[in-house]
Amino acid sequence: MSSSPTPDTARPATKRVRSDHDHSKASTKASETTRENGHSDHPDSKESNHEDVDWLKEAPFFMGKSREGWTTKWRESCWCGKTAFVYDEDPLQVKICHCEDCQRLHGAPFQQAAVFHKKNVRLDSGPEFISFLSAHGEVHPISSTPSPLPRKISCKACGSPLMDEGKNMIMAFPPCFEFARTHKEVNKSREKGEEISGAGEGRKQSQEDGNGGEKKIGLPDAFKPSSHIFYERRLFDIKDGLVKWRGHKEESEKMGEEEK
Ligand SMILES: [Zn+2]
Ligand SMILES: [Zn+2]
Numbered sequence: 001m002s003s004s005p006t007p008d009t010a011r012p013a014t015k016r017v018r019s020d021h022d023h024s025k026a027s028t029k030a031s032e033t034t035r036e037n038g039h040s041d042h043p044d045s046k047e048s049n050h051e052d053v054d055w056l057k058e059a060p061f062f063m064g065k066s067r068e069g070w071t072t073k074w075r076e077s078c079w080c081g082k083t084a085f086v087y088d089e090d091p092l093q094v095k096i097c098h099c100e101d102c103q104r105l106h107g108a109p110f111q112q113a114a115v116f117h118k119k120n121v122r123l124d125s126g127p128e129f130i131s132f133l134s135a136h137g138e139v140h141p142i143s144s145t146p147s148p149l150p151r152k153i154s155c156k157a158c159g160s161p162l163m164d165e166g167k168n169m170i171m172a173f174p175p176c177f178e179f180a181r182t183h184k185e186v187n188k189s190r191e192k193g194e195e196i197s198g199a200g201e202g203r204k205q206s207q208e209d210g211n212g213g214e215k216k217i218g219l220p221d222a223f224k225p226s227s228h229i230f231y232e233r234r235l236f237d238i239k240d241g242l243v244k245w246r247g248h249k250e251e252s253e254k255m256g257e258e259e260k
Helices: 024-036 043-049 100-105 183-189
Strands: 076-079 084-087 093-097 113-116 122-125 132-133 142-143 151-155 162-166 169-172 226-231
Touching: 100 113
Parallel strands: 093 226
Antiparallel strands: 076 084, 084 122, 093 113, 113 169, 132 142, 132 151, 151 162, 162 169
């Protein structure tokens, strides 16, 4: 299996097929909206349009900054593909949060968060669809310009949450990373008789795979959670043998997997 070389410039996001459902209608609608608004996905136009926007020049965006010395290791993109970030390191830690805020904001029973330093993140798409939500103390409605930290960054074209941004660190959401193979991709490889690397088999994640790079089934080791936090607020028990904290990690007591 060969992986394409990592481009050293920002490139327009591409639509990925994430499941067997027909999502084509939604993505067509999104691209029509883009055209109507006069935005372009062309890489040349997007940087020149946003040259004067200060927040885009700073972490975790670094738009227009030289990529000398940068090697993309991981790529994260939203469901519609219009907003993407790249990472040049593995996450520092990965945990699962069961708090009610995460449940509501993600519409999911829990949130999986991979912690990175901001310096290891860059925007890899146009900024047109970035939106911010701050809900610390006072709630600031979702906005196209940065609201106070900490804030959540999502794609306003499709609504996918992409990261929580703090002062120095960000927490990204592993389900949005492009390492996961879709069922279609797996089936195609099987038809071609290619070897499928997957969850049970060593999972040797390539160090040089940018742009989603080498595709695997399941999470690469670097993205496997090490603990659960706010476990007492869980919607159901998770019997995975990982450490369960009642509240914040190392600031609360540990819990049993079935303990209330
Ligand atoms: Zn999107
Ligand atoms: Zn939470």
